[in-house]
Amino acid sequence: MTYLRICFWLLAVSASLALLSGCNQSALLSNVRASAALISPNGDGSDDTLTITYLIGQPATLSAYIEDAAGRRYTLRDAAPRVPSNEAYTLVFDGTVAGTEPGVRRQVLPDGRYTWVLEARATNGATERATGQFEVRDAADRLPHILDLQVTPRFSPNEDAEQDVAYFTYRLPVSATVSIALRDSEGRQIPFITDVAEGPYAQSHIWDGKLPSGALVAAGTYTYTITARDAVGNIVERSGQIEVEQPGRAAAQITFVHIAPVEIALGNTVTVTVRVKNTGDVPIRTQGPPSGYRYTTNTTFAAIEDERWAEKGGGFWRVGLDWGGGHGYPFRWALSSKPMEQWAAPGVFDYLMPGEEVEITGSVVVEQREDRMEFYAGLVHEGVGYPVNNVGRTLVCVGIPGIEDRCPRRQ
Numbered sequence: 001m002t003y004l005r006i007c008f009w010l011l012a013v014s015a016s017l018a019l020l021s022g023c024n025q026s027a028l029l030s031n032v033r034a035s036a037a038l039i040s041p042n043g044d045g046s047d048d049t050l051t052i053t054y055l056i057g058q059p060a061t062l063s064a065y066i067e068d069a070a071g072r073r074y075t076l077r078d079a080a081p082r083v084p085s086n087e088a089y090t091l092v093f094d095g096t097v098a099g100t101e102p103g104v105r106r107q108v109l110p111d112g113r114y115t116w117v118l119e120a121r122a123t124n125g126a127t128e129r130a131t132g133q134f135e136v137r138d139a140a141d142r143l144p145h146i147l148d149l150q151v152t153p154r155f156s157p158n159e160d161a162e163q164d165v166a167y168f169t170y171r172l173p174v175s176a177t178v179s180i181a182l183r184d185s186e187g188r189q190i191p192f193i194t195d196v197a198e199g200p201y202a203q204s205h206i207w208d209g210k211l212p213s214g215a216l217v218a219a220g221t222y223t224y225t226i227t228a229r230d231a232v233g234n235i236v237e238r239s240g241q242i243e244v245e246q247p248g249r250a251a252a253q254i255t256f257v258h259i260a261p262v263e264i265a266l267g268n269t270v271t272v273t274v275r276v277k278n279t280g281d282v283p284i285r286t287q288g289p290p291s292g293y294r295y296t297t298n299t300t301f302a303a304i305e306d307e308r309w310a311e312k313g314g315g316f317w318r319v320g321l322d323w324g325g326g327h328g329y330p331f332r333w334a335l336s337s338k339p340m341e342q343w344a345a346p347g348v349f350d351y352l353m354p355g356e357e358v359e360i361t362g363s364v365v366v367e368q369r370e371d372r373m374e375f376y377a378g379l380v381h382e383g384v385g386y387p388v389n390n391v392g393r394t395l396v397c398v399g400i401p402g403i404e405d406r407c408p409r410r411q
Contacts, residue, residue: 026057026084029120029128037133041095041108042140043232048095050134052116053088060120064091067115074098074109082120091118095139096233105227105235108141144176144228146238148202151224154243157209157216158282159250159381160351161315166242168205168226175199176228182207182242183223190217192224209247216247248282250381252317252335255357257377257392259321265399269294269363274319274377274392276335277357284317284352286335291360293333297368300330311382316349319360320380323373323396329380333362371398 035051042048056062064077074097082089093116096106118130152166168180180193191212193205209217225239256275264270278284288309289301301318302310309332320329336343336350337358343350352358366373373396379388 026055027128028056028058028060028122028126029054029062029118029130030057031055031088032118032130032132034116034132034134038135038137039093039095040138041136041232042138048232050093050095050116052091052093052118052132054091054118054130055085055088056082056120057084058122059083060122062089063119063121065117066093066097066109067117068109069113072100079121094233095136099235103146103237104143105237107143107234108139108232109136110141111136111139140230140232141234142174143234144172144174144230144236146226146228146236147171147173149226149238149240151240151242154245155209156246157244158246158248159315159384160283160285161312161382162285164208164315166207166209168207168224169203170226171202172198172200172228174230176230178203178229179227180205181225181227183225184217185220185222190222198228209244216249217244219244219247246282249280250282250284250317251278251280252284252352252379252387253277253279254319254377254379254388254391256359259375259377259392259394259396261396262394263397263399264366266366266369269365270373270375270396271361271363272321272375272377272392273359273361275357275359276319276352276379278352278354281354283354284335285315285349286318286352287312287316287349288334288340288347289332290334290340291337291362294363294365295331296365301332315384316382317352318380318382319362320378320386321362321364321375322378323375324370329378329386331362331364332380333360335360366396366398368398372396373398 032054038047039050040047060082061079062077062082063079066074095108097109099105099107113135116132116134119127121127147170149170151168155163155166157164176198178193178196178198182190182192192207211217222242222244223239224242225237227237229235254274255277258273260271317335318332319335321331322329334350335352335358340347374393375396376390376393378386378390381387
């Protein structure tokens with residue numbers, strides 16, 4: 001009898017322990033609290049966010065979303081794994097959700113009333129749900145749209161003064177931080193503009209077809225993405241394609257210079273003969289005046305023929321002649337031995353092709369009252385610089401009555 005009583009007592013204790021174990025099982029989702037019932041996501045530092053804390057008592061996944069008055073749902077978390085913990089999980093909602101229109105990555109919710117929802121699903125399929133109401137007021141929901149976008153569809157970065165760069169122009173309605181990235185056909189990223197703060201104005205950027213290292217990109221089709229992000233988290237993107245054609249480096253060398261005569265009378269002529277070779281891998285674009293043109297020391301390339309041969313925005317190459325301390329090569333001639341009627345664009349410009357070498361002559365009537373004039377030649381890449389400078393220096397002695405001859409005399 002005693003033995004049977006002991007057995008019944010043990011069974012009762014076991015049942016009680018099982019019952020207590022079931023009663024002490026942690027809730028799947030509990031202690032859910034929201035920090036506010038009103039937020040104003042406008043970047044003023046006050047009431048910008050909504051913080052929701054919660055406890056998970058069993059292995060589960062958690063989904064969270066916002067629902068507006070029309071029933072549209074904005075996902076914040078989608079089946080995110082969660083493990084039981086005595087420390088509360090935290091979800092911070094900054095007022096932004098995934099964009100609802102093309103090109104909008106993130107956007108601030110507009111003013112209105114919303115419902116937040118947390119849904120926990122245990123591994124055994126059981127679910128628990130918590131909800132709450134909140135209001136959005138004074139939201140900065142004006143998007144940094146990239147308006148009036150114009151991008152050069154194709155260009156040839158080869159320094160020939162013709163479509164050498166690509167232009168990106170657009171307008172922002174609000175201040176934003178802008179980045180422009182490019183991607184080649186194999187998916188490699190090419191940074192261009194990174195996190196530049198821009199105001200609500202017309203904007204412009206110029207791409208010269210170069211990598212950050214300074215090397216030129218290869219020919220091909222590139223995808224650009226312009227991203228505008230404002231201070232409260234609105235993010236807008238626009239993408240498109242741009243074609244790079246015939247990229248290359250322009251380069252040339254002077255292979256021969258002769259300046260003569262070295263003794264002249266005032267009012268006589270100095271003649272320069274220069275041979276130039278295109279040592280680059282792209283055509284060099286050049287403009288006049290043509291080989292053989294005669295200047296005086298009182299004229300310059302920019303003033304002759306009604307300013308026909310003035311600089312035209314950079315990129316053109318010419319051979320130049322100067323004297324003394326330097327006057328910016330006031331005498332210039334085209335890198336072409338052909339008459340202007342035979343130029344690539346007759347009377348306008350011509351090309352010096354890769355590997356091609358030409359001989360150019362020019363002359364200058366000396367009207368400058370100087371008895372010693374040290375002339376020299378160079379190559380002018382207009383708007384860029386002087387790739388070849390100060391070569392073939394030659395002292396020319398000018399006979400001027402009444403001025404002591406300071407030129408070295410020939411023996």
